Amino acid sequence: MDYVSIQKKNVRNTYLLVFVFVLMMGFLGLVIDGLFGIFPFGTIVLLFIALIQTLVGVSAGASLVLHSVGAKPVIGKDFEEKQLKNIVEELSIAAGLEVPPKVYVMEDENINAFATGFKQKDSAVCVTTGLLKHLNREETEGVVAHEISHIINRDTLLMTTISAILGAMVLVQLFAWRSLRVMLWSGYGRSSRRKGKDSTGYIILALLVIALLATLFSFIGRVTMFAVSRTREYLADAKGVELTRNPKGLANALRKIAKMQKTKPRVKNATIATAHLFIADPLKRKVNDREGFFANLFSTHPPIHKRIALLEHVPEEVVLKELQEN
Numbered sequence: 001m002d003y004v005s006i007q008k009k010n011v012r013n014t015y016l017l018v019f020v021f022v023l024m025m026g027f028l029g030l031v032i033d034g035l036f037g038i039f040p041f042g043t044i045v046l047l048f049i050a051l052i053q054t055l056v057g058v059s060a061g062a063s064l065v066l067h068s069v070g071a072k073p074v075i076g077k078d079f080e081e082k083q084l085k086n087i088v089e090e091l092s093i094a095a096g097l098e099v100p101p102k103v104y105v106m107e108d109e110n111i112n113a114f115a116t117g118f119k120q121k122d123s124a125v126c127v128t129t130g131l132l133k134h135l136n137r138e139e140t141e142g143v144v145a146h147e148i149s150h151i152i153n154r155d156t157l158l159m160t161t162i163s164a165i166l167g168a169m170v171l172v173q174l175f176a177w178r179s180l181r182v183m184l185w186s187g188y189g190r191s192s193r194r195k196g197k198d199s200t201g202y203i204i205l206a207l208l209v210i211a212l213l214a215t216l217f218s219f220i221g222r223v224t225m226f227a228v229s230r231t232r233e234y235l236a237d238a239k240g241v242e243l244t245r246n247p248k249g250l251a252n253a254l255r256k257i258a259k260m261q262k263t264k265p266r267v268k269n270a271t272i273a274t275a276h277l278f279i280a281d282p283l284k285r286k287v288n289d290r291e292g293f294f295a296n297l298f299s300t301h302p303p304i305h306k307r308i309a310l311l312e313h314v315p316e317e318v319v320l321k322e323l324q325e326n
Helices: 003-036 041-068 079-095 129-134 137-152 155-185 188-194 199-244 247-261 293-298 304-312 316-325
Strands: 102-106 113-116 124-128
Touching: 003 041, 003 155, 003 199, 041 113, 041 124, 041 155, 079 102, 079 129, 079 137, 079 199, 102 129, 113 137, 113 155, 124 129, 124 137, 129 137, 129 247, 137 155, 137 199, 137 247, 155 199, 199 247, 199 293, 199 304, 247 304, 247 316, 304 316
Parallel strands: 102 124
Antiparallel strands: 113 124
16 A cells, blocks of 8 residues: 555645635635625635634644643553553654654543644644553554554644634534524514614525525535545554554454443543544444445444454454444
């Protein structure tokens, strides 16, 4: 597998996504200007939001993600944390990284992990306390190798950019829907009609158009994020095995993750904006266990049984039956 071409493709896709995002925000600004006759105020404001969101994402995206999940730097106070740091350093050398990723831990009973960062030298690997508690060294190596693969492949650049872009679009969407709701609930429309002000109905219609457009663009962003995320998980699994030369470690870690998915609640600090970064869906949405057109459209992760089957070169049905019986 040509990972250099994958890295270049991810960088190209990142630039393309930012360009499309700016176009969508500019188009939305022009629609606002046209509806309210305020050209170019709306276009300038939305392009400014797009610029700020992109710059904040580039400069502080990793820090924001780590802060949002309550992650703390590993200080190596006990055996599990020392072992985790050693594994990250060993695999970073094996992967040829100039600087090992920073290592973080987030407080949660689930087994999960993610990588983040725009540049390799500023990247970070974060695992849950549940992972430290329940995985042995071989399994932890498998998970860490998977996360380091995301850094090598520049998946973290692409995925963090998508998160930043999606966040900006969701802001516009929420603002439009809430403005519309406030106008309707306050009875502003009824009182204005009594006074013969036809402009109120036009404002409500304009807000509805803006809200629908923002929702459409947000939906497109989410579907893009889901499709990119699923593909990247398979690639990171393959590269992780290449690093460790041991598919058993990651496969067994995924087995334990699948088992815990049935008994533990969702990862407490994970959100829809960060879920696609994790090795397994922290929100435990059923759609990630299924296949088919709609599942492929809305899932962030491929089914775990399929990932294990690919790692071990066995039929999917065999692994699925095993996971259902355990």
